Amino acid sequence: MMEQMSLFDNRETAAPLASRLRPETLEEYVGQKHLIGQGKILRTLIEKDQISSMIFWGPPGVGKTTLARIIARQTRADFVEFSAVTSGIKEIKEVMSQAEGNRRMGIRTLLFADEIHRFNKAQQDAFLPYVEKGSIILVGATTENPSFEINSALLSRCKVFILKPLEEEDLYELLKHAMRSPKGFGNLKIAMEDSWLRSIARFANGDARTALNTLEMAVLNGRMDSQGSICVDEEILSQCMNRRSLLYDKNGEEHYNLISALHKSMRNSDPDAAVYWMCRMLDGGEDPLYIARRLVRFASEDVGMADSHALQVAVDTYQACHFLGMPECDVHLTHAVVYLSMAPKSNALYRACESCKEDIRNMPAQPVPLQIRNAPTGLMKELDYGKGYIYAHDTKEKISAMQCLPDGLKGRRYYEPTEEGTEREVKEKLENILRWKEEHNSI
Secondary structure, eight states: OHHHHHHTTTTTTSOOHHHHTOOOSTTTOOSOHHHHSTTOHHHHHHHTTOOOOEEEEOOTTSSHHHHHHHHHHHTTOEEEEEETTTOOHHHHHHHHHHHHHHHHTTOOEEEEEETGGGSOHHHHHHHHHHHHHTSEEEEEEESSOHHHHSOHHHHTTSEEEEOOOOOHHHHHHHHHHHHHOTTTTTTSOEEOOHHHHHHHHHHTTTOHHHHHHHHHHHHHTOEEOTTSOEEOOHHHHHHHTSSOOOOOOTTSHHHHHHHHHHHHHHHTTOHHHHHHHHHHHHHTTOOHHHHHHHHHHHIIIIIGGGOTHHHHHHHHHHHHHHHHOTTTTHHHHHHHHHHHHHSOOOOHHHHHHHHHHHHHHHSOOOOOOGGGSOOOSHHHHHTTTTTTOOOGGGSSSSOOOOOOSOGGGTTOOOOOOOSSTTHHHHHHHHHHHHHHHHHTOOO
């Protein structure tokens, strides 16, 4: 054990493996061939030194920061890195002033704003005039959809490049390079099966940093044999990969992707897919009450009158989640997700609501018909408020042919029930009512 400790003495204070292996040229860069492959747009801009302000949008560990550093090096620009956490308006303006001075001397400044979505509106606004004047080349990196998180004025002046998760083969090659390179573990003798590198690559789920960190953890926890080799066995590796790295951000685009997947799976009556997406959200740390609220919405939007009991199940599930919390309430969410998936589907209520809202948006405000206006004063009665009103409970049929929609919308249908589930009975009843009103129409 003492021999193993001495082997890593110099490495304990060294940079992490991912930092030591950070590529410095486009040739060393792994992945994103759609952007920096030969003849691709971003590579051409870099090689011609025609870089303008841009946003790199992609999940963690795909090389956003690395690519910004390579661009700064290859385009002969001063590189300044900003953090939303440590940089206020004052610091931004100081750097901008220096960049403006450099511009007058013919020196360009590449300002890299990592996690640019964390900069508030005032901070983002502070960049804007200097981007417009060309004092700086702004390169922002974000894991969030820039359309949601970056000021539209700033975003309109930046080209957005989408960086994709790395392919498993790319990660495998990166891990092999880490094993061979003197910057990595090339100076050590390591006994490790090649197939385990592929397992790490698969586990990393497109994230180079996760892949390299997992490899480093496995090697540093390996056992030294009598020949001086570090042995990484399956038990050590399994401990380093005891939880799959699943991409999820409760406030970002993936959040909306997963809730969309859950909603659409239930709508398609696929309980297996729906339970999977629901569990993915919980595994990523999603608030179970958020999921429960979405189920309440689904119960009326996609099931509606086809099974009105669905709304009760969804509301009861919300209450159960509120009482118990995680992890116990996962089975209640599963109960509701499966129930809603298997329930008959009708979007008639949703269509009625949206159609009505569209009329309200696009048409002048329609007056309330006199017969259903309130008439609490004598003057209002003189103006015929309430004249012709028929109290439905006083009639034999408990309905009247009285018009309740405004004249401008007379005969307009919003709710059109389907034949699904119990809504079939509602449809039949509504058709009978409409037929009776047509036959007895007097107002």
